[in-house]
Structure formats: C-alpha cells, structure tokens
Amino acid sequence: MSARGAHKRWRGPAWRGPAWRNPAWRGLALGLALGLALLLGGCEEGTAPEPSAGFAGLGESAEGFAQARPGTPLRFPEDHGAHPDHRIEWWYLTANLEDQAGEPLGLQWTLFRQALVPPAERPAPGPWVADQLWMAHLAVSRGETHRVAERFARSHAADPTHDGPGQAGAMAHPFRAWLDDWELVTRVDAPDADTFERLTLTAFDGEGEARFGYRLELTAEGPLVLHGEAGFSQKAADGQGSHYYSQPFWRVEGEVILDGETHAVTGRGWLDREWSSQLLGAEQAGWDWFSLHLDDGHRLMAFQLRGGGEAGGEYRSGTWISPEGEPRALAPGELALTPLATSGAADREVPTRWRLEVPAAGLDLVVEAPQAERWMDTTVPYWEGEVVARDHDSGDRLGVGYLEMTGY
C-alpha cells in the first residue's frame, strides 16, 4: 500500500496539491444537506449519517459556480474574505497549546461557507432570503476531555460585507470571520496594514459550569504558505482542484475555559483557507489529514484521500514547509502513510497511530494521538485531535500537530 520512496522527483509547480482535505467540508455539505435532512426528515436525533451516503452528496455538479483554476493568482487581502461565487469555503484553525502546568491542550475552530445556488440563480435579496449557508465548529480538548459545539447561519451574497447586519460572514479587510458571537477578528487598527497578521479568536458555548471555549490572540510568525501551484491545489486528474493557502506559523496566547476552570495557554496554531466548487467523487470513502509543527521549525501538511488515487488506491499529497515558510509540494509518490494501530472512539475503530514517511525531507515519523476520544459528535461526525510526532527509529519526540480523519 505504501508508495514510500517510489517517487523521489520534485514535481515542481505543476504538482497537484491536497485539494480536498477537509472532512469538515464534508461536514458542511453533509451537515447542511444531511443535518437538515435530519432536522427536517424526522430521523432520530444523533443518528450518524452513513459516510458513503454523505460523500455522495459531495459529488454533486458544480455547474454554474466559479471554478478554481490553476494560474489564478491569489490576491491578498481580498482572498481572506468570502468567495460567494464558489460553492464551498472554509477558515479552519487548529492549535496545540500548553497551560501553565505544561499540560497539553488542543483546540479547533472552523467556519464553513456553502453557496446554495450558482451565482446566476441567486435569488433577489429580501427579508431572510439567503443563498449562503454558514456552519461553525468549536472544539476544546484536554486529557480525556473533549468538548464540541456547532452553529449554523444564513446570509445573502449581496449582504453588505462590512460588519453590519449579518449573523455570519467573512470580510477580507479589516479581516473578520464570524458566526454569532464566535469570531476570528483582526487586532490591527492601522487601516493600511496587513490586518491578517494579528488576530483574536473568541468562541464560547454553554452556560454556567458547562461553559467552555476560548479567547486567544494569534500572532503570525511567518508568511502565508500557498499550497500546490501558487495556491491552486489540484485534486483530480481532470484538473479539478481548489484554492488553498495556510498560515502555519501562529503564535497563540490566551485563555481557555473548560470544566469550570480557566487555563492560561500558549502554543502554536495553523490556519487553513480553502475554497472550491467541485466536491468529491462518490468512490472516495474518506480521508486522513495531518498538520505537524516540528520542533526544528519545519511544518508538514500531508493527506491521503482513501479511494481517490489511481486504480482506486489512496491519493496522497502534502507540503513540506521550511522554518522560513518556503513550501515544497510533495507528489503522491513522495509520501507514505501507514496506519499502525486503531483505537475505539465513539463506537468506531479509527487509526490513531500512523507511520508517516517523507524520504525527500528525511522524515520517518510515528504520529500518534495520545487520546483516542476526539470524535466530533457534530451534525456530521468525524475525528479531529492532537497528535505527537516521534522519530520512527529513535522514538525521539519531534513535534506536535493535528490529525483529521473522516469516513470511519
């Protein structure tokens, strides 16, 4: 199964990037499609959707939507905001933190957007009329504790983009992405500066003892990283793909509330931005996605689509990022991912111990989730949790990161 070492060539800029990395995207599509079906359809609450059925929804035609194409240069700050003509989009943040006692703590905050209809069919604006759906996920984990919340909202593409009437939205400059009182917003006042460099993330859920969430300050300590071909990340042989860039160099400080306790935390965060119109094929059963902060300053993004590769095998891809933020796209053959052991999480068996090999970067890692119970029990469930990376041979700890697994 592993293609380790088979292709050591540098694929260059034409290489196909990790287009479809995110289960949460499926979360959105599924969450919105299936979740609503759940709500509307009178299914029993908490019924887990069949993954395969869920994925089928992602294969829907993208006709009429703006297509992600190679050669489209990314423009900042505009691309930090929403792209309502594309069907799907997300702002996806994960962070590996430590509290004062050195206890590790993980968190996730994601804002998803989905266009309901192509731009040409967009309904005329009117009271409550919407063509954009928004979904946000909030998760905090510490030891065996894993708390999750989700929210939904609607908007119209023609709604004013400044922080005005909307329940949810994302604007590029000054940067702000929000749903209800959950928001990722710039801390930079100077109107001409890059407002994406310093952000504040606030998200809390629940009341009283059950309240959990965080208020964090994010400071970029490196440049934005464009994946694939200058930010176009191809995901299929026919040229379909997505626009994909990351900010993997966040320094994170702030406080996390969990189980009635407030923790002062510091650590590292990773923000992904991706937008596209073409969803996955029905044959893809799910995917596994890694983002690693190595202690030597390197970052690694790697994923595999199970069933997305040639002849029905895994389709793998990734980016090896230098401490200075120089990306090197990894071709499918330059990357090997092997599940070593599974654990039970929410009545499912998920691989929580992996071997990750990138010979081109001299990496042979064992990536393991210290806690298996990181199931996201959201409308569309998936697994998302903190991992520790160790050297395969020596067992030395090399870094931390996040792992996301869908379709289990």
Added chain:
Amino acid sequence: MPTALSTLLSHYRRHPGQLVMLLLGLWVASALWSSVQAINASARDSYARAEALFTTGLDRLERRDGQSLTREDFTALRRAGVPVSPMLEGELEAADGTRLTVIGIDPLTLPGDSAFATAGSLSSSPGELTGFLSPPWQTRVAPDTLAVLGVAPGDAAGSTPGLSAGRRLPPLSLSPSLPPDTLVMDIAAAAALLESGERISRLVAAPGALAEAPDGLVLTPATTLASPGQLTESFHLNLTALALLALVVGLFIVQAALGLALEQRLGMLRTLRALGVTGRALVGLLALELVILGLAGALAGIASGVWLAQALLPDVAATLGSLYGAGVGAELRLPWHYWLGGLAVTLGGLLLAGSGVLWRAARLSVLDLGQAQAWRAGFHRQLRLMAMAGGLAALVGLALWAWLARLPPGEGLLAGFGLVAALLLASALWLPPVLAAALAGLAHLARRRPLAQWALADLQLQLPRLSLAMMALLIALSANLGVGSMVGGFRLTFLDWLDQRLVADLYLRPPAERFDEVHAWLGEHPGVAERLATRRSEAILLAAEREGASRRLELPVGLYGITPGATLMPAWPLRETLAGRQAAWSAFAAGDAFINEQLATAEGLAPGDRLTLAGAGARGGARQTLTVVAVYPDYGNPRGEVLLATPRLAERFRAPPGSVGIVLAPGADADDLRNALAERFALGRDSLLDQREVKRVATGIFERTFTITRALNALTLGVAALALLASLLAQARERRRQLAPLWALGVPRARLGHLQLAQLGGAALATGLLAVPLGIAITWGLVAVINVAAFGWRLPLHVFPGEIALTLATAVAVALLAAALPVLRLWQAPPRTLLAEETPS
C-alpha cells in the same frame, strides 16, 4: 356438528325479531363506544402533532412594549451570543376561506432537539435543505390539510396551490406529523407570503437556555405554555365515561335478548343433548354463535361509529379549539389499534353478557323436561344475589367516597368516576329487588281488588325479564338527569359569572406604546364614568407560606391586573375571603392578591397564605411576596391565576399594558366615544369591543362545548328506550297466552290493554322516580368531585324540576310506547288466537 349449529341458528330464522334485537343491541353499543373512541383517538393525534410543533416545547421571547421584533433584534442577540431563533407566524386564507396558520422558521438556528424533527418530511434527500431554504422554497403540510388547499393527495408533492388573494404557496411537501391547517416553511418564504418585511412574531430558545430575558424582552418559559393534551384530558375522560355508559346499556339489551333466545331453545337443547351432542359441544356451539353474532354486530357498530364520529368531530374540534386553543383536525385519523380495540371491547362485552347463558346451557339437565320455565324458578335466589352484589357495589362506592374525602381537593378524577360508576351499579342491581318488594307490598294492599292484584302478580312474574330493561332505563335516566343538571347548572353559573365579570360597556385595546396617552384622554372624556385598566403577565409561583411553614411549588401562573373601582368591586364574585368582602377589597387595592379557585384547589391554598412569585420579566430573579386575601371563581380558565390591582401589577412585575374597560356615564353614547377615539387616535373600530359582543362570543363557545355531551346523552337515553322496547316485544307472544284466561273469564280486551299499559307505565314510573335521587346524587358527584378534579372549580348544585319532570315523562312515554305495540296486536288479534294452544317453539 354443522347440523347441530344450523339447528341452533334456525331458531333465529323462526324468530327474526330476536336476531334483530341482538344485533341492534350490539350495533348501538359498539357504535357509540367506537365513535367516542374514534373522536378521542383523532383528537389525541392532533395534540401530539401540535405539541410536537415548536410552540409548546420552546421558550418564547417577545418585546415588553408589545411591538414587533425584527430581524435586526435577532441578529443583534445572536451576535451577543444569545441562542435565539426567529419565528414568524401569521394567518392566510385558503381559496375556500379556511384560516391557515403559516409558520416561518429558520431551521439553522432552531434548537436541534426541539420537536421540529417531527415536523419532518417524507423524503430526506441531501438536497432537502437547499430546497427548503432556497426559492421557490417548500411548504410543509400535513396530508389532512390538502383538502382545504384543494389538492388531491396524489398530486400534492410539488404542487403550488393558490390562496384567496391570488397568491400561491411554495411547492408542497408532505409532513404527516404537522398539525392540521398549519403550513411550515422557511422564514424567508413566510415573510414573502405574509408581506411582513423584517418583522418577526417572536424569538424562541431551547427550554431553559436563557437564564433571564435580555433587556426590553419578556421571556415565557415553555412550561408556562400549557399543553393541549393535559388540558383536554378531562374532556376526553368525560366522553369516554359516556361512551362506556352507552356500551353497558347496549349490552343490557344483548343480555336480555340472549336470555330469551336461550330460554326458548331449552327444549331444542335438550333434544340435541338427547340425540347425543355432548354438553361441552353444545356450549362450544353456543359460544361460536355468540362470536358470529358479535363479529357481525361489532363490525356494523364500528362502521357506523366511524360515521357518527365524523358527524360529531367538527363540533368536538370546534369545542376543543375554542376552549383550549387545541387544533384538532376535522378529519378522522385512526391508528390500527383503534379498530382492534373496538372489536375487542364489543366481543368482550358480548361474551360477558353471554356468559350467564353459556353457564346455564352447560348445567342443562337432559331429564328436566317438565320445567320449561326453569329460569324463572331461580329468580328469588337471583334477587338475593343482586341485592348482595348491589350491596357490594355500594360498599365500593362508600370506600371510594371515604378515600376521596381524605384526598386533597382537586385530585382523584378516576376515583370520582369510579364513585359515580359504583353508585350507578349499586342502584341498578338493587332495582329488581326493590321493585319485587314494592310489588309484593302493593299486592298485599290490593287484596280486595282482584284484577289489580292479578296485574301486580303478573308484573311480578314478568319482572325477571323486565328487570334488565328497567335497569338499563334506570342507568340511562339517572345519567341523563345527572349530566343534564350539570350542564344546566354550569350554564347558569357561567352566564351569571359572565355578567359579573363583564361590567364595562366597552373594551378598548390601545397599542402598547400609546396606552398611557389613550388612558389619560379617556379619563378626561365626559362620556366616560370609569376606566378599568387591565394588564397581564406571567410568573413562577415559587413558594407558598402558611403560619410560618413554607412549601416550594415552582409553578407557572398567570398574573392578571384589574382596577378595583365602584363598578367592578360589587360585581366581582368572591368565593372565600380572609375577613369579609370590604376588607378583602381594601387590602386588594393596597397591594394584596386574590387567587382563582383553580389555583386554590390545585395547590391547597387559602386566604391568609403568603405567595412568593418570580416575575418572568427582564429582572426575572426579582421576587415578590404577596398575601392572599380572597379566592374568586374563574370558570373556563384552565390555568392558575393571581389577581392584583393593575397599578400594583405594573410596578411590581413590569406587566405590559393590556386593555381598558370603559364604563360609560349615564346617557353617554358608545358610538360618540367610538368616533371620538377614531378621530383622536386613529384607532380602528376593531380595537373597541362591545360588551354584548364579548358575551355573545363567550356564550357561543360555551354552548358548543356541551353540544357533544348533550348529543351523547340523548343517544344513551335512546338506547335505553330501545332496550325496553326490545324486551317487551320479545315476550309479547307469550304475554298473549297469559292474558287469554282473563279474557276467557270475561275481562274485555280494552281493559286488558289498559291493564298492560298501566303495568308497564307504573313500572317505568317507579324506575323513573328512583332515577331522580340517583340523578341528583350523580350531579353532585359531577359538580363536586369530578369537576373539581378535572377543571379545578366547584359548581353550585342546581336541581331543575322541569328537567326531572321531563325525565320521568320520558321514562313513562318510552314504557308506554314499548307496551303500545303488543297491546295493539292484542287489540287486533282475533279472540280465537288467544284461545289457541300455542305450539312450543
């Protein structure tokens, strides 16, 4: 064996009257029973659907000043982290004029575990959400609303029926779990349809999600919104009890007919036994006969029961709608167990009624040929047994009564019904022994009048067969009297109470923001003698304290503010006071509280108690302690209520302004005031209500409430009359044989006819006279026990002599009618036939 069965059944070929009677009894009993069950099942289904909808399971937020909330309010609250969801509710008229409730929701923020899940659709494809949220949107509708929309069920999905104003609905999508006449759609679609712009009706939140209402808003917890199922339970219990009564009366007919059919077949049974059919086989055959008859009767009964239910349901639906605001579909929706249940109850009843017959058939002696009337011989023993069983029933009744007396008031609804049932049963069982004793006594008195003595003795001889019919008559008469008196008493009390409550000539409901202005203007208008401002709010009754001992209650109650003035105080009825009316009103004006009878009964509160209340307002935690100085009757209100003087309610609970009652000065004209108001404040004529109009509406609601009770009551009496008629017709032929010797002795036929009429009329009169005290006792049980338990208020016991006379007359008329036909036959029979030896059947 088939030969034996056909021999047994051949009896009915020779006596089709008996077959008709049997089937009639079964049919009537099972029809009434199944119609009521059908109504109950349908109504419960409607409640379940209504409760599953949003309004009952969610907390509600509205603006304190009564203005509309807008989308901006919603967004601002969400952005502040308050988990609310918008809801838009409005009414539209279907093309046929039916009012349809349109509910616009935002499925994205509606609490996920709210019952919206059950508002579900038939399909749940992934495109579902997009279809629901995007133009042309979707209309979720229950199949039983399709008729109103003029759509055939087959073409429903996707069709866009038109509405009255030329508008069209978004494409339909079926959701069987929605309440009738309710359209659920995305809030954007509803806003477009209702042309409501950015306005919304209210905000909702998951129960308990908000600790307190945001500023400027009023929070109504879901628990305060009483569920129609609870409120209407007693109504359905009443219906069920009446239906059970009908079933019992019907089974009396069946029992009588079966006894007769067996008695006449005794000879045939002995012959069959002598021919070698075993006793066990014979009982089996008779049982089979019962089942065949039972199935035929039950099926016919259920079919007509459903028909009857369909005829009554619109009334029931109207009643429940106006009384409790519970939407009930006017179309029957019957679950499968309804059909099985109806069949089982009828068959079970039939087997119970037929068990005596089977038992006697099993003990049949082959050699006992001489005693053709074997049954009658044991009648004395039977009378003793009946008296004993009646005594037992009476003891059960006494025990229930003793238990009820020890229960706190307002509890023991089932025990109350049990008490009434025991009373009925005891009386019915005692009736034959009492009649027998009375006849014996009368016969003793009539020693010197041979014909009268003969008539009495003859009646005593008829008693075994008549007794069942008379028992049925007694039950029907007394129940009729009881229910009639209760309804009549309620009506009088209710109308009185309406008069006392509605003392103002006009009622004005000004817009909340102009309330003060309008109120002040009214105060200066020369045509206005007094202004009676009211306010309403909600609160949680936290605790009640009596003589230092405090009890926790945590009970949602309504708060109602009235203006204690010269007009209102003398008219407002008070049930109990702490220190007299005068003192109560002065204390009330100073800030003490009255509570309604429902609250007093349900929680065992009395004047002198101190209540701790938490207002449901923005300062939700603010507690207020009030002293109860009086209890007032509050008919028709399903909820507990605390009454305060309007200014006190406004300042202590921040209740929003409500309506103003206007007492006109003598000679002032209502229309002048109306015009002046319209001119000064541009208030539409609708915002001013005439007192007479209010009374008319209230009375209309009340009258409809008891339409069903009255209809069922009349039907029950009809069944009893049928029972009596059937029993008498069945023995008409035999009677002839007994009358023949008298005729031969020279008594003219006219005299014989009169004698018979007198016999039955007398028996019915006696039964009717017994039914009077029994009926009054039942009335007492209904108003003092069942009503208190079911609704929380006690009614004064009213006795209506006219109604009693009517009941007695009915009893006698029914008996005379039943006797008239045999008498007529006797009259027309050639004397020769009277002498002819009757061939044994």
